Amino acid sequence: MWMEEGLPDFFDIFSWKLVLIVLAAFIIRAWLKGTQFKEKVTAKALVAVVTGANAGIGKQIVRELNLRGAKVYMLCRDKQRGLQGAAELVHLGCNSSRLIVKEMDLTRFASVRQCAKEIQQEEKKIDILINNAAVMLYPKFKLTEDGHETTWQTNYLGHFLLTELLLPLLKAAPSARIVNVSALAHFYSEPIDVSTVDRRERWDARQAYARSKLAQVMHARELTRRLRRDEASSVTINACHPGLCYTRIMRHTPLAITPLKYLAAPFAWYLLKTPKDGSQTPICVAISNKLNGVSGKYYSDCQEKACAEMAMDDDVCQTLYNSSLEACGLGEWDTVSDARED
Template structure:
């Protein structure tokens, strides 16, 4: 149990609200689903493994059998290793959901072996950043029509160890480092948050706030690649150091805080840890990097000629 862990104490209800959460059949994502469900939200679980998602849904509903004023849980397919799957997921959500009040970009991989996504991106950058970038922009017209709304990007303190190598984003020239690749992807989450906030302000779009955060060091299976990424036995040491490791329930608190708490409802573009805004890394505060990454991301996912923030949206691009 960690010495200190921030908590969301807000009693805000989410009745009549719709939330989309990625990668939420386990860990802090599952805890976020549980919290929103208790608050009365219609929760869309966007997961790669539908069998595990159904099991998670069943577990959550069983835990809440004696709870009143619950929401609803819907499961939909989303494989962040494939932009095609991202587009199919977005198309399905837009076809079935009249509003999106909360988008929680929670899913992620950490320090995995070298690999590429279906579209040729380095696995961690593709999963943690590019796919969430695409999903967010494709869903944005519906989010815009559902104001007030919040977008929450789950990053990591590991972003402090990251830098964006714009000349070799996918480790095609440099030697692959699982830690460097992870840090780069988590830094991309913070930069994406800041650039989206800037664009919203430039367009005078109010009622949509965006947040990035460090959830803490969590006792989940996200660290399953630590032995190969750092050194044999690293995962065991990670598990033994329980004085700073949070439970999934505690790890979800900052996500929940950014999504529902009244104290941050007028904040946007900030980076949080333990339910308070803190200063991110120096690299995360470079606006030129945020702008450059946005432009590269638009081109990489095929949205360079489409403006989801414009008044007239052609949603046919997602089909």
């Protein structure tokens, strides 16, 4: 009888509430995905090098650059996984002739040197270098064969060495860009003490990760200063935060523990960025026309953002750079080309 008197039908109210809930969920999800890079810019005839390229963000970066016309070197710790990743990219429309898989283990300086040597023999210039590979919350303290803490060498020192080795090819390009894929975690790092970074005492997995990401931002700022001493150099380097993504970088977190990973998967998918979402800012920093000539900056969601205050200390950045040269077995920066030939 109440329906005949014009009172609202329960099911009508329920259906409208459901529509609003679904709409709100989509809006929140779109916001969580972050800014999408939509600038129409080509990468035709460019040569790019991407680390950690067989999965996650790296794989999506490779895909986007290849589809835009670039020749991309996929640097992967496991070559078979790299080849599998390349095959999957070809299935998604990439040009196989512009995908080159190289084996490179960042925890082994000898492997980094060998990979760089092969690229030097094959290319006359490099237009884009994206230092993307990373490990997060590695569960135990461990030294590499080079005597460095695993997270420190994987995320920072290995990439530092690779960058130094490839600098001559980057300088040979008309306008080359280096992108250090850092993380928001760099804000939470304690000050970097190079004298204790490889020691077991007071080692903490969270600080190891945050410290390595802070170092990547500091690397971008200090290398910018050094490159700008050379007026002829057109190389730029910036750091960026891709966002918190649901990729294999989570493999050492509670989200990877069975059965929690199955229970958390739907929530992780909804709340965290996909690999494609996470690739948007690194791609933007690598090819956006709006960033021509910009160097030494930090980006998030395709926008320049302020980095941690510690990364703004020029003296500390310089000290870190010099100690990194020493740790990688390189000489003074001005004579680093000679050191590479050893």
